[in-house]
Amino acid sequence: MENYIVEMLNITKEFPGIIANDNITLNLKKGEVHALLGENGAGKSTLVSVLFGLYQAEKGEIKKNGKEVKINNPNDANDLGIGMVHQHFKLVEIFTVLENIILGVEPNTLGFLQKTDARKKVMELSGKYGLKINPDALIEEISIGMQQRAEILKMLYRENEILIFDEPTAVLTPQEIKELLKIMRDLAQEGKSVLFITHKLNEIIEVADRCTVLRKGKYIGTVDIKDTTKEELSRMMVGRDISFNIEKKLTEVKEVVLSVKNVTVPSKLHKNNAVKNISFDVRGGEIVCLAGIDGNGQTEFISALTGLEKVSSGTIILGGKDITKSSIRKRSVSGMSHIPEDRHKHGLILDYSLEENLVLQRYWQPEFQNKGFIRFHAVRNYAECLIKKYDVRSGQGPITMARSMSGGNQQKAIIAREIDKDHEVLVAVQPTRGLDVGAVEYIHKQLISRRDCGKGVLLVSLELDEVMNVSDRILVMYEGEIVGELDPKKTTVQELGLYMSGAKRNTVKEIDNAE
Amino acid sequence: MSTVYYLIQNMLPVAIPLLLVALGGMFSERSGIVNIALEGIMLFGAFFGALFVFFIQKSQIDPQVIILIGMVVAGFSGLIYSLLLSFAAVTMKANQTITGVSLNMLIPAAILLFSKMFFNSDGITTNMNFYIRKVPVLGDIPFIGEMFFQKTYLTVVLGLFFLVISVIVFYKTRFGLRLRACGEHPQAADSVGINVYFMRYAGVSISGILGGIGGFFYSVGVLDGNVNGHTGVAGFGFLALAVMIFGQWKPIRILLAALFFAFLRTLAYSVVLIPFLDNLGINQTYYKMLPYIATMVVLAFTSRKSRAPKAEGIPYDKALR
Ligand SMILES: Nc1ncnc2c1ncn2[C@@H]1O[C@H](COP(=O)(O)OP(=O)(O)OP(=O)(O)O)[C@@H](O)[C@H]1O
Ligand SMILES: [Mg+2]
Numbered sequence: 001m002e003n004y005i006v007e008m009l010n011i012t013k014e015f016p017g018i019i020a021n022d023n024i025t026l027n028l029k030k031g032e033v034h035a036l037l038g039e040n041g042a043g044k045s046t047l048v049s050v051l052f053g054l055y056q057a058e059k060g061e062i063k064k065n066g067k068e069v070k071i072n073n074p075n076d077a078n079d080l081g082i083g084m085v086h087q088h089f090k091l092v093e094i095f096t097v098l099e100n101i102i103l104g105v106e107p108n109t110l111g112f113l114q115k116t117d118a119r120k121k122v123m124e125l126s127g128k129y130g131l132k133i134n135p136d137a138l139i140e141e142i143s144i145g146m147q148q149r150a151e152i153l154k155m156l157y158r159e160n161e162i163l164i165f166d167e168p169t170a171v172l173t174p175q176e177i178k179e180l181l182k183i184m185r186d187l188a189q190e191g192k193s194v195l196f197i198t199h200k201l202n203e204i205i206e207v208a209d210r211c212t213v214l215r216k217g218k219y220i221g222t223v224d225i226k227d228t229t230k231e232e233l234s235r236m237m238v239g240r241d242i243s244f245n246i247e248k249k250l251t252e253v254k255e256v257v258l259s260v261k262n263v264t265v266p267s268k269l270h271k272n273n274a275v276k277n278i279s280f281d282v283r284g285g286e287i288v289c290l291a292g293i294d295g296n297g298q299t300e301f302i303s304a305l306t307g308l309e310k311v312s313s314g315t316i317i318l319g320g321k322d323i324t325k326s327s328i329r330k331r332s333v334s335g336m337s338h339i340p341e342d343r344h345k346h347g348l349i350l351d352y353s354l355e356e357n358l359v360l361q362r363y364w365q366p367e368f369q370n371k372g373f374i375r376f377h378a379v380r381n382y383a384e385c386l387i388k389k390y391d392v393r394s395g396q397g398p399i400t401m402a403r404s405m406s407g408g409n410q411q412k413a414i415i416a417r418e419i420d421k422d423h424e425v426l427v428a429v430q431p432t433r434g435l436d437v438g439a440v441e442y443i444h445k446q447l448i449s450r451r452d453c454g455k456g457v458l459l460v461s462l463e464l465d466e467v468m469n470v471s472d473r474i475l476v477m478y479e480g481e482i483v484g485e486l487d488p489k490k491t492t493v494q495e496l497g498l499y500m501s502g503a504k505r506n507t508v509k510e511i512d513n514a515e
Numbered sequence: 516m517s518t519v520y521y522l523i524q525n526m527l528p529v530a531i532p533l534l535l536v537a538l539g540g541m542f543s544e545r546s547g548i549v550n551i552a553l554e555g556i557m558l559f560g561a562f563f564g565a566l567f568v569f570f571i572q573k574s575q576i577d578p579q580v581i582i583l584i585g586m587v588v589a590g591f592s593g594l595i596y597s598l599l600l601s602f603a604a605v606t607m608k609a610n611q612t613i614t615g616v617s618l619n620m621l622i623p624a625a626i627l628l629f630s631k632m633f634f635n636s637d638g639i640t641t642n643m644n645f646y647i648r649k650v651p652v653l654g655d656i657p658f659i660g661e662m663f664f665q666k667t668y669l670t671v672v673l674g675l676f677f678l679v680i681s682v683i684v685f686y687k688t689r690f691g692l693r694l695r696a697c698g699e700h701p702q703a704a705d706s707v708g709i710n711v712y713f714m715r716y717a718g719v720s721i722s723g724i725l726g727g728i729g730g731f732f733y734s735v736g737v738l739d740g741n742v743n744g745h746t747g748v749a750g751f752g753f754l755a756l757a758v759m760i761f762g763q764w765k766p767i768r769i770l771l772a773a774l775f776f777a778f779l780r781t782l783a784y785s786v787v788l789i790p791f792l793d794n795l796g797i798n799q800t801y802y803k804m805l806p807y808i809a810t811m812v813v814l815a816f817t818s819r820k821s822r823a824p825k826a827e828g829i830p831y832d833k834a835l836r
Binding site: 091 | 687688689690692693695696699700702703704705706707708709825
């Protein structure tokens with residue numbers, strides 16, 4: 001009998017219409033990094049939330065060091081030394097890093113805050129684990145990476161020995177991911193136990209000792225990483241083989257569908273322009289990828305392209321029509337579909353039902369309304385049809401609230417809506433962020449099917465693998481400019497990296513301007 | 516110079532109720548509960564304060580001591596009244612704006628009814644002199660003495676005292692830190708073991724206490740200890756909301772905003788004393804619109820930049836993610 005620091009035995013947790021955890025068992029050893037793997041909606045976040053006391057399981061028990069414990073709220077979890085970095089950070093934006101770290105366990109005399117000692121302790125921890133932070137910076141002013149370090153320090157400050165990370169790498173840059181994985185290993189070496197949720201199999205292979213796999217709320221198994229492979233893990237996870245190589249047939253490139261000419265976009269953060277005079281074309285039947293490190297103007301450019309922001313100069317031509325000043329609706333009708341970067345903010349109305357979200361781009365068409373009144377049965381039929389065609393899974397079908405759906409299925413709903421409407425060009429911004437390998441494969445297939453239908457696809461991605469495998473042509477953005485145009489078949493990841501970091505540049509062939 | 520003294524002496528008793536009520540609003544909103552009910556809470560506090568004064572005025576107790584006790588009575592009644600808001604908004608998760616509006620409508624009517632029944636008038640008229648001609652010693656300091664310690668009310672000093680306490684509680688204590696977290700990101704507060712419901716009850720209760728006291732101070736410093744069901748507190752509760760927003764939900768800025776509005780109001784009532792304004796020959800009634808028009812203008816221009824507590828107005832529900 002091994003001795004485990006935490007045992008979660010036969011945990012069952014239900015939500016309306018769905019059993020999120022069905023009789024799941026998970027054992028955590030002291031000093032190990034334990035990965036938790038599963039498709040979107042498999043119940044990973046639910047399971048760790050039960051351990052952290054955010055949800056109460058209907059059935060099952062939790063043991064710490066062999067003794068049964070009740071965890072009714074995060075306070076109980078904290079008393080047992082359990083800490084968690086949530087999928088969506090729980091930081092107060094207008095507080096400083098230090099204030100966020102001590103919140104809830106504030107050192108005080110008679111209720112008055114005593115920050116000096118706390119600061120010393122935080123800086124010691126920061127130095128010891130290489131978690132660089134500025135204790136006096138406001139959360140709203142620091143990078144996502146530093147916010148995450150603040151979250152980790154929050155756990156270490158509380159001297160937690162069981163550390164839960166819910167998809168910590170989904171929001172980080174490749175460099176930050178490397179640092180984080182190293183920190184996790186260091187923590188495990190120290191004797192802390194790390195429970196780590198991720199969709200990226202490479203990360204699991206690199207950092208974890210063992211991995212527990214869930215599928216659709218059920219326990220599939222726990223494996224030692226030493227004796228397994230990526231392929232086996234993904235088979236356990238989705239129940240079939242996943243191909244990591246993307247198959248693309250050759251297609252004919254057609255005429256230009258989207259043409260961007262000398263577009264400049266001002267920045268909201270600083271006085272310089274975020275996007276500086278960029279020009280390129282997207283043709284029907286090709287996937288053009290806008291690559292680059294986060295924060296080099298991609299977000300601002302996409303906002304201008306899709307009409308969320310104004311350009312300060314330049315023109316955007318879609319299917320022969322100048323849409324530079326058109327409204328978002330007009331752009332959509334003229335043939336632009338958009339899978340936005342932030343699916344919660346720009347992709348869905350979280351408190352609307354799935355069916356309402358699915359007709360957001362079309363409810364005004366005669367098919368769905370009559371003199372201003374929505375034709376509900378038409379909406380329902382259409383939604384059911386899309387749900388089936390694109391395999392969008394949810395607790396209650398068309399009437400599920402978008403908020404309660406898992407990330408992957410929220411993304412599938414957006415994709416269904418955007419692909420199913422008439423379009424000439426599909427703008428997809430980080431469409432696979434936070435998604436499981438099955439969903440990633442699915443989305444890549446959808447993008448490629450658009451291309452094969454002769455549509456243009458503009459893909460914005462931060463992930464090198466995706467950039468190299470999916471695209472037909474790569475444009476690298478650096479500091480608001482396009483610094484290189486590459487052919488994925490003739491280039492290497494290393495070379496791409498050089499362009500992305502600004503170390504190398506070539507002048508873009510100015511085909512578009514020659515016309 | 517004497518005009519300046521006059522303006523300051525008259526401005527402060529007006530500024531103090533605005534300050535206190537706006538600070539109350541700040542505590543409530545920074546904990547996450549929109550408090551439109553301030554007008555009602557003020558009037559409730561003013562009414563019980565005045566009622567207390569009415570019954571005690573025959574005794575030989577010193578007027579300044581009566582203010583102190585009246586303050587406690589008013590603060591306590593404000594607290595009780597605010598519990599209706601917390602119960603509806605926190606426990607029952609009701610819409611905070613509607614709850615606030617209904618609490619505001621209830622009070623003037625209740626006061627009128629009560630006064631008609633028991634006093635056969637529209638309100639409570641007391642006969643007490645709270646005015647301080649000159650504070651001994653301090654009143655003799657050149658300039659300062661005349662500005663702050665002559666022809667004034669005890670309420671001014673008390674109000675500033677409450678401001679200092681508020682700043683300390685808000686920024687220097689564990690309680691303040693937790694309260695502010697609940698108004699910004701209640702899920703974050705919850706995840707580190709803070710009881711969001713309790714903190715919100717506390718925030719609204721403080722606004723009840725300060726609102727009630729503010730109402731009583733309004734009745735003392737502006738209405739000479741009377742309360743009337745028709746005119747109520749003349750929209751001061753709403754003005755305090757504007758002061759709070761103009762003050763960006765921060766105590767020191769709220770003080771400045773309160774002084775600004777009080778100055779405008781005092782100016783409007785003292786037009787005859789200022790030759791330049793008097794010579795313009797505009798009917799004085801127009802000037803009385805000044806603080807209210809300023810509210811609209813100021814809010815129209817500052818609202819774009821203002822940053823309200825992020826979670827205010829949204830009932831906290833543990834189950835949502
Ligand atoms: N608060 C809730 N109310 C209703 N249903 C919920 C709630 N939380 C989760 N669910 C449902 O429970 C299931 C499991 O969700 P969970 O968030 O645990 O998945 P996950 O494995 O973390 O997925 P992802 O990889 O997308 O984060 C999903 O179908 C989800 O829709
Ligand atoms: Mg999750």
